[in-house]
Amino acid sequence: MSSISVTGLTKRWGSVTALHGIDFEARAGELVILLGPSGCGKSTTLRIIAGLEEATSGRIRFGDRDVTALPAAQRGIAMVFQSYALYPHLSVRENIVFGLKVRRLPAAQRESRLERAAEILGIGKLLDRRPAELSGGQKQRVALGRAIVAQTPICLMDEPLSNLDAQLRQDMRTEIRALQRRLGMTMLYVTHDQTEAMTMADQVILMRDGRIEQKGRPADLYMRPATGFVARFVGTPPMNLLALEGAALTALESAVPVLGLPPLPRGGHLGVRPESLRLADAGLPALVATVEYLGADSIVLCEVGGQRVAVRVDGATDLAPGNAVRLAWRTEDTHLFGPDGTRLAPERVEVAA
Amino acid sequence: MIGTRSRHWVEGWLLVLPALVLLVAFTHWPVIASLIDSLNSTPRRGAAPNFVGLENYQRLVADPVFAKVMWNNAVFAFGTIPTSVVLALLMAVWVNSAIRGRAALRLAYFTPTILPMIAAANIWLFFYTPDYGLLDQITGLFGFGRTNWLGNPDTVLWCIVVMTVWKEAGFFMIFYLAALQAIPPDLTEAASLDGTSRWYFFRRVTLPLIMPTTLFVLVNAVINSFKLVDHIVVMTKGGPDNASSLILYYIYETAFSFWDTAYASALTMVLLVVLALLALVQFGVLERRIHYR
Numbered sequence: 001m002s003s004i005s006v007t008g009l010t011k012r013w014g015s016v017t018a019l020h021g022i023d024f025e026a027r028a029g030e031l032v033i034l035l036g037p038s039g040c041g042k043s044t045t046l047r048i049i050a051g052l053e054e055a056t057s058g059r060i061r062f063g064d065r066d067v068t069a070l071p072a073a074q075r076g077i078a079m080v081f082q083s084y085a086l087y088p089h090l091s092v093r094e095n096i097v098f099g100l101k102v103r104r105l106p107a108a109q110r111e112s113r114l115e116r117a118a119e120i121l122g123i124g125k126l127l128d129r130r131p132a133e134l135s136g137g138q139k140q141r142v143a144l145g146r147a148i149v150a151q152t153p154i155c156l157m158d159e160p161l162s163n164l165d166a167q168l169r170q171d172m173r174t175e176i177r178a179l180q181r182r183l184g185m186t187m188l189y190v191t192h193d194q195t196e197a198m199t200m201a202d203q204v205i206l207m208r209d210g211r212i213e214q215k216g217r218p219a220d221l222y223m224r225p226a227t228g229f230v231a232r233f234v235g236t237p238p239m240n241l242l243a244l245e246g247a248a249l250t251a252l253e254s255a256v257p258v259l260g261l262p263p264l265p266r267g268g269h270l271g272v273r274p275e276s277l278r279l280a281d282a283g284l285p286a287l288v289a290t291v292e293y294l295g296a297d298s299i300v301l302c303e304v305g306g307q308r309v310a311v312r313v314d315g316a317t318d319l320a321p322g323n324a325v326r327l328a329w330r331t332e333d334t335h336l337f338g339p340d341g342t343r344l345a346p347e348r349v350e351v352a353a
Numbered sequence: 354m355i356g357t358r359s360r361h362w363v364e365g366w367l368l369v370l371p372a373l374v375l376l377v378a379f380t381h382w383p384v385i386a387s388l389i390d391s392l393n394s395t396p397r398r399g400a401a402p403n404f405v406g407l408e409n410y411q412r413l414v415a416d417p418v419f420a421k422v423m424w425n426n427a428v429f430a431f432g433t434i435p436t437s438v439v440l441a442l443l444m445a446v447w448v449n450s451a452i453r454g455r456a457a458l459r460l461a462y463f464t465p466t467i468l469p470m471i472a473a474a475n476i477w478l479f480f481y482t483p484d485y486g487l488l489d490q491i492t493g494l495f496g497f498g499r500t501n502w503l504g505n506p507d508t509v510l511w512c513i514v515v516m517t518v519w520k521e522a523g524f525f526m527i528f529y530l531a532a533l534q535a536i537p538p539d540l541t542e543a544a545s546l547d548g549t550s551r552w553y554f555f556r557r558v559t560l561p562l563i564m565p566t567t568l569f570v571l572v573n574a575v576i577n578s579f580k581l582v583d584h585i586v587v588m589t590k591g592g593p594d595n596a597s598s599l600i601l602y603y604i605y606e607t608a609f610s611f612w613d614t615a616y617a618s619a620l621t622m623v624l625l626v627v628l629a630l631l632a633l634v635q636f637g638v639l640e641r642r643i644h645y646r
Contacts, residue, residue, distance in 0.1 A: 052542050073548030085539035089561045098557075099547030150547075 002063040002076075002153040002186055003028045004049065009058030011044055011210075018044050019210045022058070026203065028153075031180050031187045035197040035233070036207035042190045043158055045207070049188065050156050051075050062154060075154075078147035082159040084139045086131040093127040096145045110149075117148040120179065137168045144176070148183065155180070157189040161196065173199055194234050198222070206230055228337045231271050237299060239335065240277075240309045241269040247305030255284040260331045265344055271335035274299065274310040279319075283328035288319050302327065384625070390618035402615065409619035419620070421595050422603040425510055429599060430578040432514035433521065438570055440522040442563075445529035446555075459530070462523040470520070474587035477516045478503075481588075503589055506596035513584055513597055521577065525570045532566035533559070564643040568635065575631050579624060600624055 009022040019041045026032040034042040047053040049060055051072030060068045067075045086095050096117060100110045118124045121141045131139055140160065147155050160176070161169045177200045180187045191197060197204045198218045205215040214226040218234075225231035231239040242248050244264050252264060264270060279300075286302035286309060293316055300311040300319055304327075311327060319325065336344040391409050393402040413419050448459045465473065480487040481502040489500060502512050536559065544554045582601045585591055591598030591606065598606075604624065608617035 050546065052545070072542075072546050077546065079543070079546050081539050081543060083537065083539050085537070085543040087540060087558055089558075098544075099549075102544075102547045102549045102553060146543075 002065075003030075003061075004032075004154060004186060004188060005059075005061040006045075006049065007059045007061075009045065009048060009060070010056045011041070011048060011053070012056045017210060019048075019055075022207075022210075022212060024205050024212065024215055026186055026188060028063070028186050029184050030202040031177065031189060031200055032203045032205060033197040033201040034188065034190045034205050034207060035192070035194060036213075037192060037233075039209075040207040041210040042192075042207050046156055046158055046188060046190045050077060050079050076152050077154045077156055078150040078152045079156040080143045080147050080158065080160045082162055084131075084143040084163075086139060086142055088131050091128050091130060092123065092134070092142050092145075095131070095142055096127075096149055099146065099150055113149040113151070114145075117145040120148060120182075121145050136164050137172070140164060140172060144179070148179075153186060155185045155187045157187065159190055159192070161191070162193070169193075169196075176200065194236070198234065204234075206233060224343070225271075225335065226343050228269050228271065228341045231335060231337070235273060237274050237310050237312075239271045239273045241271045241337070242304065242307050242309065244268050244270060248307045249305070251284060251305045258282050259284070259328060261334055262331075262336065265336060265338050267339040268344070269337040269341075271337060272309075272329050272333055274312040276329045276333035277309070277311040277327050278329065279311065279313065279325050280328035281326060283326040286325050286327050288321055288323040288325060290321060291317060291319055293317075300325075387618040387621050390615055391622050393615055395613050395615040405615075409616050412616065413619055413623065418595055418598075418603065422598045422600050425595075425597070426579060426599045428510060429514060429517075429581070430575065432511065433517045433578055434571070434574040437518045437521040438525060438567070438574060440518065441525035441570065442529050444522065444526045445533055448526070449530055449533045459526075462526050464523065465520040466524040466527075470583045471587055473520065474516070474584045477512075477584075478588050481512050503597075504593060506593050509589055509593065509597040513581075513588070516584060517578075517581065521574065525574070528566050528570055529563065532563040536562055564639070568639045568643060571639075572632055572635055575635070576628060579628055 004026040006025070007023050009019055010017070011019040022041075022045055024032070034045060036042045044053060048055045051067070051070065055068065058068070059066060062075065062077075087098065090098065093114065097110045097114055100113065105113075114127075118127060121144060123138065123141050123145060126134060126138055126142070131142070134142065140163075143160070157176075161172050164172060173196055176189075179185075189196075189200070197206075201218055203215065204218050204221055206213045206221060208229055214221055214230045216224075221230055221234045225234065225239070228241055232241060242252065244252070244266055249264070249266070252261070252270060255261070256264070261270075284304060286304045289301045289303050289308070292299040292301070297315065298313050298317050300313055300317060302309045302311060302325060309327065338344050390402075392404060392406060394405045394408075396402040444462050448455045448462065452458070483489055483499050483501045483504070486502075488502060492500065500508070502508050540558060541554065544558065579599075580601050581599055582605055585597060585599060585602045586605075589597040591602050595603075600620070601624070604617050604620045607613050607620060
């Protein structure tokens, strides 16, 4: 087991700065997810840690070993690529042991590692096939197999599930998490899918434009988003952010005594999650715009002073567009963001560990 | 019912007709005509050709010049094909790497293919000229005397070989370059994480992945080696003493210098059969070892 520590990592290509000083730490045996929209620098960070790209400045340490200047091969890592990077002319068996052959591992050891990986992943029957004869999910398993047989303490994953269909993605999420725990790997995992981050991670590092927006446990990001961006990125449907201006501000201010809201920062945003909102007799007046029925619940899209607010209600609802409703929520479910987008008081109750 | 069906039948043939006419007029009929001509005597002084069976082929077996040009052609093929293919691959690997001025380098390698061969052959003619040719001037600096490169039966064929390699390697490089660029960079990166040496990766991954291109290049190289004629016309006219004459040049000479069309037809049939056999062998042997994506 080995921890990963990244300090002051920057990357520039000519005049373009991709990373503006990234700092984070992954404890040994942790699954840390780099999350963010495309172009935020999460893949670049991963590739620098892998040694496939060189950092402009900053240090990378694995345990107490400084690997910043080491070539990829000497860092002792395994990596799973988005494209799986399987050699198309080699069988599954040869693909999995390719790296072991390169490292001149004795044949008997290669064979036993292959057997174990094939058993863990349930791909024993596929060993003689070529990648072209595999489904997307099977290719994914072979790529994982290659990472398993390497038996490195650190495993890097670059959007490993993005080429799979929704059902398979859900299964693989559970499986990769279980695998990571079972093998005790320190795993750094890149994704743009907040569901993967929320369900799998010990720690989520949310990036935006080459900077870390917030890092913490999934629940921290959900319950105490540091910025409006984090608030919108984590959770589905995303948090409602009402701009504190115009008719919405007037409506909110009139509801302050009813809902017991703290003072509102003008020019900032008030955030409430759709699941925190409920329809009530007293509260913020709103008009129903549309209703989306999802089965277990429905999303009622309302309008408050010209701004959209999504409300999650249980099961079906007989609300129709044009109905007037009142919205209420608990005081502690209010998130306030200043004009610069950063979180303001009220400080929230501590999140249970 | 029957009316519409027969009309469809006519329409179908009409659609195929243009392609069919071209194919028959320029490929199938010439092959059949050559076969017929090769079984008849050459028409001379108004006398109609008469059927002679395999007489032309019997003559061919006994013809020392035919034996010589076939031998020359074999030497030429073994001299040019491996060298130009290996060179092409080396150049492609080089200009595929991140080096300064690689666009210029790629163009330079491809130039021989763009140049009209008659012009290029004339330049090479100058290289090989005794005394004041480039080659003699350079060897002269080291104290070697005058060499008649193209006039010596021992060296003339190799002179043609060198020039052909110069021409073909750049052409084949383009195909290899395209094949190399089709290899996903992920594979290289995955291999580099394992500490794969460049040579091991080249041998175990790159080479197998570009095998389809190698087959294509080999088939073309073999065909080219049997249809070389323009350089020889410009540089040597097959001489001295047929030392640089290749099969196609011999056919050309027989048909259009000696006007022995029947014998030329028989030679042509042999060339066709040889080429077909070589292509079959290449496809048969290499096909099984090739991974097509």
